[in-house]
Amino acid sequence: MSARPGVHDLLVIGGGINGTGIARDAAGRGLSVLLCEQGDLASATSSASTKLIHGGLRYLENYEFRLVREALAERERLLAIAPHIVRPLRFVLPKDVGLRPAWMLRLGLFLYDHLSALRSLPGSQGLRLAGTELGAPLQERLSEGFAYSDCWVEDSRLVVLNALDARERGADIRTRTRLVAARREDGVWRATLSDTQTGETREARARIVVNAAGPWVSAVLSGALGLGSRAAVRLVKGSHIVTRRLYEGSHAYIFQQPDRRIVFAIPYEGDFTLIGTTDVAHEGAPGPVAISEAETRYLVTCVNRAFRRRIGPQDVVWSYAGLRPLYDDAAADASAVTRDYVLDIDAPDGAAPALSVFGGKLTTYRRLAEHVLDKLKDRLPAAGPAWTGSAPLPGGDMEGADFPAFLKTFAARFPFLPEATALRLARAYGTRAARVLGDARSLSELGEDLGGGLSAAEVDYLAANEWARTAEDILWRRSKLGLHVPAGTEERVADHLARSGAARAESAAAG
Structure with a gap:
C-alpha cells in the first residue's frame, strides 16, 4: 500500500x-490503485474490436516481428487463464488470383507457426477447397x-473480468x-474527479498517474493533466x-482484398456472421462513432467477392464502430499504422510521474x-513481482483449462437450464456461473425472464458485482443478448434496474 x-x-x-x-497487475503487486472511467467499462474501443486474440498475421508484412512474437505468446497465456471467454478458432485463408502469391502466404504462415516458443494450437496447412465443406460457400475461383x-474472445467481458479481479x-x-x-502538488498528483451522473466531485491524490484513456x-x-508529449495518437x-449466418461450420474466413487489406468473416453468437474490419482515418475529436454508408458498402462488397451467396446493406442486422488509438508512426496508409504500443513518461526533475499509453x-x-x-x-519500490502470466481471470480457474468438461459438470x-442458456452462462462467467444462479432449483426461482433467457437474478448479479447500470451495459457489453432478445426487452431490463436500484437505496437508507 502507499506509504502516505x-x-x-x-x-x-x-x-x-x-x-x-x-x-x-498493480493491485496484485500490493499497490493502492484507483481507476476512473468516464463511461461504462469497455464502452469505447475495447468493445468494438474484431473479437480476436491473435498474433496478427498481416503485421508480418510490415516486419513487426517483435509484436507478432509477443502477441502469439500472449495468445497462449490468455487461452490458459481465461478458457471460458477465449477459445480456439480455425481460419481459412483462400488464395485469390492476382493478389498475394502462394509462396508469400506459405512463408508468412511458416513464420506465424514458429515465432512463438509456446504453441498449443494446430499449425497451418495447405488446403484444397474445391468440392469440400470449407469451400462450399466460396466462389469457384x-x-x-x-x-x-x-483465438476468439468476448472483448468487453475480458475488460470486466480484469476490473473484477483488480477490485x-x-x-x-x-x-x-x-x-x-x-x-502536481507536494510531490503527488492532486486530482478532481466528477461523477458524470450526479455531477458530484471528489478529490483524490496519487503518487503516479497512468493515462490509459485510449482515444x-x-x-x-x-x-x-496540462502536459505535452513526444508521442502522438x-x-x-x-x-x-453483422448479418444472419452466411455459412455452416465453426471456422472463420480471412479474405484478401484488391486494396491489400484483409477482411474477416467469423461465426458470431450462433446465428450470425461478423464481418470486418475497415480502417478509416478519423480527423475529428474522440467520441462515439458509427459506421458510414461507404464502409457498409465496402464490407458488403468484400463478402460478395468471396461468397456465392450475395448480400446487400439490407442484410445487415447490426453494426458497430470504434476508434483505435494507434501510436502515430507517420505511416501514410491507416492500415499500415503500427498496432504496437509506446509508453511515454513525464517526470521532470523527479516530479510525480505521469505515464501515457499510446x-x-x-x-x-x-x-x-x-x-x-x-x-x-x-518509483514503486514496494511493488511485488510480476504475477499475471499464469493467474486465472475470474471464472477461469477450471481444471486443466478444460471448458467442455466444466460445461458438462x-x-x-x-x-433445469435450457442448453443454450447453460452454455451462455458458462461462457460468460466460467466457474462463477453458480454465483449468478445461487440456490435456484428451477427457472422460476431465478425471477422474471426479462427476454431471451435473461433472468432478473442475472441482472441483479451484474448490477451488484459488475458495475452494470443500464440495459445497454447488460445487453451489449456484459453480453450480446441484444442480438437475440425480443422487442421490449431493453425497456423491461431498464425498469427492473430502476426498481431494484430504488429498493437497494431504500434498504441502505433504512439501515
Missing part, C-alpha cells in the same frame, strides 16, 4: 482493456488456400467518473457489420501492463 495515508500509488485513467489490465489457428485485490474501480483536472489519451494529457475508425491491441494488454509496472518500478448441476 490517503495517497494512492496509482491513479489509472480509463476503463478499457489497458486501464483495467494495469489496475489488475477460391479453390485452394490455407488454414491456421488463432478483489484491493483496487477502487469508479465507473461513470471523469477526471476533470489534476496538478482520449492526448486530450487527457493536454487538458486535465492517431485515431483510426474500424467498423464491422497504441496497443487487445491481445497484448497483459504484457503491456507488465511493461508499465516495469517502467515505474523505480455445470449443466448437470443445473439441469
Whole structure:
C-alpha cells in the first residue's frame, strides 16, 4: 500500500482493456490503485474490436516481428487463464488470383507457426477447397488456400473480468467518473474527479498517474493533466457489420482484398456472421462513432467477392464502430499504422510521474501492463513481482483449462437450464456461473425472464458485482443478448434496474 495515508500509488485513467489490465497487475503487486472511467467499462474501443486474440498475421508484412512474437505468446497465456471467454478458432485463408502469391502466404504462415516458443494450437496447412465443406460457400475461383489457428474472445467481458479481479485485490474501480483536472502538488498528483451522473466531485491524490484513456489519451494529457508529449495518437475508425449466418461450420474466413487489406468473416453468437474490419482515418475529436454508408458498402462488397451467396446493406442486422488509438508512426496508409504500443513518461526533475499509453491491441494488454509496472518500478519500490502470466481471470480457474468438461459438470448441476442458456452462462462467467444462479432449483426461482433467457437474478448479479447500470451495459457489453432478445426487452431490463436500484437505496437508507 502507499506509504502516505490517503495517497494512492496509482491513479489509472480509463476503463478499457489497458486501464483495467494495469489496475489488475498493480493491485496484485500490493499497490493502492484507483481507476476512473468516464463511461461504462469497455464502452469505447475495447468493445468494438474484431473479437480476436491473435498474433496478427498481416503485421508480418510490415516486419513487426517483435509484436507478432509477443502477441502469439500472449495468445497462449490468455487461452490458459481465461478458457471460458477465449477459445480456439480455425481460419481459412483462400488464395485469390492476382493478389498475394502462394509462396508469400506459405512463408508468412511458416513464420506465424514458429515465432512463438509456446504453441498449443494446430499449425497451418495447405488446403484444397474445391468440392469440400470449407469451400462450399466460396466462389469457384477460391479453390485452394490455407488454414491456421488463432483465438476468439468476448472483448468487453475480458475488460470486466480484469476490473473484477483488480477490485478483489484491493483496487477502487469508479465507473461513470471523469477526471476533470489534476496538478502536481507536494510531490503527488492532486486530482478532481466528477461523477458524470450526479455531477458530484471528489478529490483524490496519487503518487503516479497512468493515462490509459485510449482515444482520449492526448486530450487527457493536454487538458486535465496540462502536459505535452513526444508521442502522438492517431485515431483510426474500424467498423464491422453483422448479418444472419452466411455459412455452416465453426471456422472463420480471412479474405484478401484488391486494396491489400484483409477482411474477416467469423461465426458470431450462433446465428450470425461478423464481418470486418475497415480502417478509416478519423480527423475529428474522440467520441462515439458509427459506421458510414461507404464502409457498409465496402464490407458488403468484400463478402460478395468471396461468397456465392450475395448480400446487400439490407442484410445487415447490426453494426458497430470504434476508434483505435494507434501510436502515430507517420505511416501514410491507416492500415499500415503500427498496432504496437509506446509508453511515454513525464517526470521532470523527479516530479510525480505521469505515464501515457499510446497504441496497443487487445491481445497484448497483459504484457503491456507488465511493461508499465516495469517502467515505474523505480518509483514503486514496494511493488511485488510480476504475477499475471499464469493467474486465472475470474471464472477461469477450471481444471486443466478444460471448458467442455466444466460445461458438462455445470449443466448437470443445473439441469433445469435450457442448453443454450447453460452454455451462455458458462461462457460468460466460467466457474462463477453458480454465483449468478445461487440456490435456484428451477427457472422460476431465478425471477422474471426479462427476454431471451435473461433472468432478473442475472441482472441483479451484474448490477451488484459488475458495475452494470443500464440495459445497454447488460445487453451489449456484459453480453450480446441484444442480438437475440425480443422487442421490449431493453425497456423491461431498464425498469427492473430502476426498481431494484430504488429498493437497494431504500434498504441502505433504512439501515
